[in-house]
Amino acid sequence: MDGDRRARLSGWLSDALGRAVEIGVAERIGTGHAHEMWVVVLRDEHLPTRGDPERLVVRIEQSGVFATSVVDEARWVRALRDAGVPVPEIVAVDGEGDALGRPTAVSRFVEGADAGISSDVADDLIRHVDHLHRVGDQVGGARLPAVDQVEHWAGVAGEIEVVPLIDETRRWLLDHRPRAARTDAPVHGDVGPGNLVHDGRRVVALTDWEFAHLGDPAEDWVFLATVRGARVMPVEGWRRRIDELTGWRIPDAEWRYWEVLNHFKGACANLTALPIFESGHTPSVDMLTVATALHHHFLARAIDIVHGDPPLEARGGVGRRRR
Amino acid sequence: MASSVGPERAGGVAGRAVDPSADSTRAVRPSERALWTAVIRTLDESIRPSVADAATVHQIDRVIALATYARERDVDRARATAEHVARIVGADDVVDVLSDPGDARREPLRRVLRDELQRCLDEERVLLRGFGFVEDDA
Numbered sequence: 319m320d321g322d323r324r325a326r327l328s329g330w331l332s333d334a335l336g337r338a339v340e341i342g343v344a345e346r347i348g349t350g351h352a353h354e355m356w357v358v359v360l361r362d363e364h365l366p367t368r369g370d371p372e373r374l375v376v377r378i379e380q381s382g383v384f385a386t387s388v389v390d391e392a393r394w395v396r397a398l399r400d401a402g403v404p405v406p407e408i409v410a411v412d413g414e415g416d417a418l419g420r421p422t423a424v425s426r427f428v429e430g431a432d433a434g435i436s437s438d439v440a441d442d443l444i445r446h447v448d449h450l451h452r453v454g455d456q457v458g459g460a461r462l463p464a465v466d467q468v469e470h471w472a473g474v475a476g477e478i479e480v481v482p483l484i485d486e487t488r489r490w491l492l493d494h495r496p497r498a499a500r501t502d503a504p505v506h507g508d509v510g511p512g513n514l515v516h517d518g519r520r521v522v523a524l525t526d527w528e529f530a531h532l533g534d535p536a537e538d539w540v541f542l543a544t545v546r547g548a549r550v551m552p553v554e555g556w557r558r559r560i561d562e563l564t565g566w567r568i569p570d571a572e573w574r575y576w577e578v579l580n581h582f583k584g585a586c587a588n589l590t591a592l593p594i595f596e597s598g599h600t601p602s603v604d605m606l607t608v609a610t611a612l613h614h615h616f617l618a619r620a621i622d623i624v625h626g627d628p629p630l631e632a633r634g635g636v637g638r639r640r641r
Numbered sequence: 642m643a644s645s646v647g648p649e650r651a652g653g654v655a656g657r658a659v660d661p662s663a664d665s666t667r668a669v670r671p672s673e674r675a676l677w678t679a680v681i682r683t684l685d686e687s688i689r690p691s692v693a694d695a696a697t698v699h700q701i702d703r704v705i706a707l708a709t710y711a712r713e714r715d716v717d718r719a720r721a722t723a724e725h726v727a728r729i730v731g732a733d734d735v736v737d738v739l740s741d742p743g744d745a746r747r748e749p750l751r752r753v754l755r756d757e758l759q760r761c762l763d764e765e766r767v768l769l770r771g772f773g774f775v776e777d778d779a
Contacts, residue, residue, distance in 0.1 A: 483754055485736040603703040606710075607772045611765035618758050625751065 319344040319356060323418060327358070327376065330417035331424065334410035342371070353377035353388065353528075354600075357427060373427035374409065379420045380600055384587045386528035388423040389413040390463070394530045395425070397457040398504065403450050404523050428523040430515035435550045439516045441563060443509075446521050447542070448564040451503045451535040464501050464532035467579060468492055471586035478589050483621050487582045490624045496572050505533040507583075510546025529587075536568055540576035545584070578623050584616030677712035681705055706771035714764040722757045726750065 319327075324341045332338050342361040346354070356376040379388055392411045399405045406425035415421050435443075455462055472488040475481060506513075507529025515523040543556035551559075561567040568576075591609035594600050689701045729750050730738050738746050739754075 482735040482739060483758065486739040489736070489740045603707045603768070604772065606707060607765075607768040611762070611768045611772070614758055614761045614765060615769070618755075618762060621755065621758075 319346070319358075326417050330412060331360070331374070331410060334424070339372075354380050375406065375425050375427050376422060377424070378418055378422045379415075380594055384528060384590050387413075388421045388528075391528045391530065392423045394462065394504075394527050397462065398450065398453070398527075401453040401457050403453065404446060404521060405527070406523050406525060428515045428525070430522055431518040433516075433518055435511050435516070435547075436518065438519045439521060440547070440550055441559065442516070442519070442521045443514060443542075444560055444563045446524060447506065447509055447538055448535075448566070450506060450524075451538070453504055455502045455504070455532050457504065462504055462530075462532050467531070467533060467537070467583060468495070471583050475586035475589050478592055481585075481589070481617070483617055484582070484585060487578065487585075487617075487620050487624055491575070491579055491582060494575050494578075496575055499536075500534040502532055503535050504530065505535065505537050506530055507533075507537065508541070508546070509538045510542045511550060512546055529583075534576070535566060536572070536576045537579060539566060540573060541580045544577055545580060574623055578620050581616045581620035581623070585613055585620060588613040588616060674712055677708050680708045681712070684708070703771045706767045709767045710764060713767070715760070718757070718760065722753065725753050729753065 319341070324344065328340045331341075340361040342359040344356050344358045346356050355378075358374050358376055360372040360374065377388055377391075379386075389411060392408045395405045395408050399407065406428050408423060408425050410422075410424040412418070412422045455464075468488055468491045472484065475484050506524065506527065508526055509524065513524065513526040514521055515525060539556075539560055543553045543560070547556055550556075557567065557573075588608045591605045592613075595602075595605040595609050684701055684705050689698060692698050692701065726735060729746050735750070738744050738750055741747060
């Protein structure tokens with residue numbers, strides 16, 4: 319982080335925190351994400367005797383990667399914190415980009431263990447995600463936004479590139495949407511290992527809420543089991559454990575619908591990295607990989623399920639969830 | 642005595658006569674493949690061995706992956722695939738054909754698009770490895 323940016327960030331955070339602070343160490347973490355992310359350590363000259371230095375996570379929008387908003391994300395995180403969901407504390411939001419030129423949100427750094435996901439952590443994650451799904455659509459006094467994921471992500475991708483297989487998958491999803499699909503449950507949208515902090519036994523925080531919306535819990539559970547959690551345990555293991563701990567389960571045909579939806583979302587969202595890479599805004603290998611290899615990987619998985627799925631079995635209502 | 646590089650040959654390249662039957666007017670241009678190979682080998686053999694910092698070595702590996710991708714991908718294939726698709730669907734909409742179970746062109750079209758997707762994935766695998774992504778993840 320160059321000197322000018324440090325100065326501007328220091329000034330903004332001093333105003334937001336109500337005391338004079340300076341940015342000490344600043345470490346960039348990752349370049350293939352929705353945000354340009356930094357972990358910064360504050361030098362707080364007015365509190366020279368404090369113990370551990372205060373660390374913050376700075377998330378700066380990257381000109382449209384994943385077509386998400388730090389303002390919406392911060393609103394969600396604050397509301398869910400009030401509802402007892404473990405999330406990082408938001409300390410400052412600059413929706414206009416006055417401080418750093420782009421919309422930015424800052425949260426407190428959450429300390430965690432540098433270890434894999436144990437069965438205890440996996441169980442705790444399931445319980446927290448189930449709690450999230452049950453907090454209702456009126457959180458913190460404000461109704462949370464509902465976004466039709468199929469049309470939203472098809473629109474985002476269509477702004478960038480015409481991809482016939484995305485359009486075909488969109489039509490399939492619209493034709494096969496389960497009648498019982500809910501639109502009122504808070505959904506993380508990208509839940510699982512990589513987007514949580516744990517201490518080795520319990521989940522300390524669920525992070526990265528940029529895909530959050532009101533929708534159907536199935537979206538989170540299937541994403542967890544088939545994408546983010548795939549290295550932790552097999553899909554059937556996740557399904558069984560989710561059922562045992564929460565009572566949630568769905569028939570296989572409906573499961574396939576949500577698997578297609580999640581991979582469709584991934585294909586569309588990852589495509590947003592293409593203009594960021596091609597414009598030279600973020601010419602990183604990570605950004606290129608997201609725009610090409612990850613986009614194609616998610617798209618291939620979606621259409622392979624679509625093509626292998628018996629359409630009549632999946633069409634319409636295919637059973638109800640059991641709580 | 643006439644000079645072999647006299648004014649009468651001024652239109653040649655580097656003083657030599659132009660042979661209109663050969664592509665001798667272009668400047669010397671090494672192939673894209675040779676250029677990317679030079680980048681890869683320089684990074685791999687000359688730069689990486691002298692770097693101790695693990696994070697920097699990782700970045701070098703990522704750039705090698707990018708250069709390998711750039712070297713190996715078939716930049717002419719997209720046009721050939723587009724022409725193939727156009728031959729199948731004619732003036733009709735690609736998505737309409739893909740979404741119509743009664744259209745006999747549907748399966749051939751799907752095969753072309755899926756094969757193209759697979760070839761992209763094959764070329765991009767080198768990027769995924771550097772990203773720390775296991776294909777079983779999804």
